[in-house]
Amino acid sequence: MKKEFFILVLLLFCITSQLSGHFLYQSDCEWLTTPSTYGPQAVFYNPALLSYSENPGFSLEFLRLGIDITNNTFSVTNWNKYATKETLEVEDKDFVMDLIPDDGFSVSIGANAGILGVKIGNFAFCPRVIAGSNQFVTKDMIDLGFYGNELGRTYTLTGTRAEAIAYNEYGIGYSHPFKIGEKKTLHAGISLSYVRGIFYGEVEKLKGDFRSDSTELEAHVDTFHYKFSYSPSGNNHGISTNIGFAMDLNKNVLIDVSFRNLLSSVGWGNGLQTGYVAGHLDPLNVLRFMFAYAHVPDSIEDKWEQVFEDYYELDTSSVEEQFSTRLPILMNVGLSYHKSETWKLFLLYEQGFKQGALTTTTPKVTLSGEYSPWQVLPLRGGFSIGGPESFATMVGFGLSFDKFYMDFGYGEHRGVLTGSKGQSLAFDIGIRSSLKAKIHGTIRDSVTLKPLIANVGYRYGDERGELKSKKDGIYGFSVPTGKVYMIAQKVDYYQKKIMRIVEAGEDVRQDILLVPKFGYVVCSVMDNVTSEPLPAKIIVTREEKRIEVTADKNGMAKIKLLAGDHKFDVSYPEYAPFVKKVTVPRGLEVQKVFRLVKAGGIIKGLVYDAKTKEPVPAAISVVDAESNKEVSVLKTTDTGAYNVALKKGTYIFKVTPDPKEYIYQESTIPLASGETVNKDFALLKKEMKFVFHNILFDFDKATLRPESYPVLDSIGKIMIENPTIITELSGHTDSRGSRSYNRRLSQRRANSARNYIIHQWRISPTRMVAKGYGEDRLIILKARTEAEHQQNRRVEFTVIREIK
Secondary structure: OHHHHHHHHHHHHHHOOOOOOOOOOOOOOOOOOOOOOOHHHHHHHOHHHHHOOOOOOEEEEEEEEEEEEEEOOOOHHHHHHHOOOOOOOHHHHHHHHHHOOOOOEEEEEEEEEEEEEEEEOOEEEEEEEEEEEEEEEOHHHHHHHHHOOOOOEEEEOOOOEEEEEEEEEEEEEEEEEEEEOOOEEEEEEEEEEEEEEEEEEEEEEEEEEEEEOOOEEEEEEEEEEEEEEEOOOOOEEEEEEEEEEEEEOOOOEEEEEEEEEEEEEEEEOOOEEEEEEEEEEEEEEHHHHHHHOOOOOOOHHHHHHHHHHHHEEEEEEEEOOOEEEOOOOEEEEEEEEOOOOOEEEEEEEEEEOOOOOOOOOOOEEEEEEEEEEEOOEEEEEEEEEEOOOEEEEEEEEEEEOOOEEEEEEEEEEOOOHHHOOEEEEEEEEEEEOOOEEEEEEEEEEOOOOOEOOOEEEEEEOOEEEEEEOOOOOEEEEEEEOEEEEEEEEOOOEOOEEEEEEEOOOOEEEOOEEEOEOEEEEEEEEEEOOOOOEOOOEEEEEEOOEEEEEEOOOOOEEEEEEEOEEEEEEEEOOOEOOEEEEEEEOOOOEEEEEEEEOEOOEEEEEEEEEOOOOOEOOEEEEEEEOOOOEEEEEEEOOOOOEEEEEEOOEEEEEEEEEOOOOEOOEEEEEEEOOOEEEEOOEEEOEOOOEEEEOOOOEOOOOOOEOHHHHHHHHHHHHHHHHOOOEEEEEEEEOOOOOOHHHHHHHHHHHHHHHHHHHHHHHOOOHHHEEEEEEEOOOOOOOOOOOHHHHHHHOEEEEEEEEEOO
16 A cells, blocks of 8 residues: 555656645735735735825725736647647647656646735734645656656656645734934834644655666655645644835835745644655566466456565655644835826835745746826736746736725736736725825915915826815815825915825815905095095006006095005196005005195194284185285184195285284295195284393393394294284393493393394384383392392393284
8 A cells, every 4th residue: 555655646746737826925916006015915015004105094805816827838728729638649748748848847826815804094904815836847757647658768756846835814914104304204014913724735855766678667766755734624823924114215216125924833733644755666577577476366456566565665654743834934125106196117026035835936026017097997017027937917907996996907927818828817806095185175365364266276296186266265175195285376366385295094174375465445535625526546656567547526446456555646636746655455455535635735723822822713814925816715713723725826824813902913825736834823912022031142241142043033033924013122131230331231232132133034123122121120129049130131022012
């Protein structure tokens, strides 16, 4: 029976089409930025991507399937031609043998399936089933199986190997982002998987040869180690750990590195068998065999069995011994270039460190891309070099909605269409939180806070979009994760530029206040005296810009102006121009009233008692000095005020007081255009006396000191304004010195003051009398102190009478 087991093993290796898989590799039809590597599947590819900004905050993968088949010999055409034949003719066998490479035939198959993987935030849980096998058979062994033994030829069995594995895996992962500087973020992730082994089988070593000639057979099997474990319920247990890192090199490029199964171990302890076979068949003479066993009545098979028992030295051992295996380590380095949402490029380097069912030591480089002419239908394609496939091409597409996705992929190995020597298929479907961020808000006037209908443009990458806010100012749009540039603009408002960095699924409220460029000035133009509206012309200037409008019949005009200071020049026939600076506020209306004064300007003032300052009612006749015609008659108010608008010119104001004790007064007043002249009339009574203590002279002289001039000028002004009065200017001394001397000194000083007034103000000498009284009219008769003497030293101005 040992011989039968040995032959059975050899036959299985010779005639069975084994399939192998490498599904720890990223499948040929998966690439970065698809749900296969984001979402919960990042647990197995690179857990660092769980915290990446383009990974949705929540995703639920309903189903994920993949299968990958490849070999180094048969194309689809060849397989369909020869695998369906019941019997291979010699020429068929010759053709197949020519296809097989000199180093032997290899074939692999792998499959995986996942269901109900979930990602929440930076955490994810994902279950899956992995199955794969890899086998290599020497060309000599296949030749021996096809043609039987060739006399004199040695057939090499060394190098034949096989491994197969199937297990369930339940992975949980977490990733955390770390800020590096202001613009970069390093994502670091780790995942831990609980493994339930279903099947494992491996032929560890096979070394041997077989030779025959016309008279002898010879075989050597130096070493043949094997082990396997099978538990349909997955009662073999283990763990596995993945770590990964990812970082944005810039706004368009992401690099990620991961080590899968960095620490792992699976114990196999159910349905076990491990052992080895070693043997040696000495050269066996066929003729001797026929003669020696001719008497044996059994069949040929029984006779050969007897020969093996007698001549073949066979050493075998088989035990149920528990063993453990490590899942193979696989390193991935990925690079994605994401210029826009329309197209993306991906580069992936994979390196295994063990030749087996799940990995190969041949490195593999995959270059792929994604183009999305429509946002919901991404189209994908790429190729890979290396790995078990040597060369592969891939195509795929997806259905990508905001919260639902479905992806399909297909790949061909070592050729295309019917010439390919392997295929890959991938499919997944699930739901997710929005991959996009929603930006919304209200656009308002920054001053009035009223909602505005405005245009909103936005850009992310090379993509652009535009929209208009509603009547209530509300706007909203969705964009992918990353930087978003916005610009809000409206006529008559300064545009507002905004940059936001948004995350997938983020709800961003961005209210916008637009600053108005303009304000409004509501002008009201009217007559200054009658308040009658005037349809005046209004010229507004600012720097070199000029706006001209005309008020309506109601004197109203509403002008839109840039915020800031403006010069308003308001004019109307027969009225003096009105010029004023107006500050225009942003976004607001300001009311401005322009009161125009008829032709020239305004003369206004008060009429009052010159001594008591009490108002005096009076009638004022306004006479044009040029034509000597009366142009207006005024009456003062209860407060003694008057106000009259006049054309440009010179006017004589004749003031006739109502009380008879006051003296008539007149004044000539020039009036320029736009001018406002204040002219008060201080009325005098007959015999009204004014006392001045501040008209000063040099000691013991009649020479006026300069500080006395303003006082004397005020007296001269009274004489001019009251042309009908006769006055006396009298001088008084204190009681010190002789009476005669004091009288002469006071007379000289009175004359000196009179002469100053007459000459400075051109007063008729007949209207002013100078009189020196000396100490004849002391105020304090017995003055002793200097202050009392000062009271006696004075000049008095007295109204004597009125010229009729």
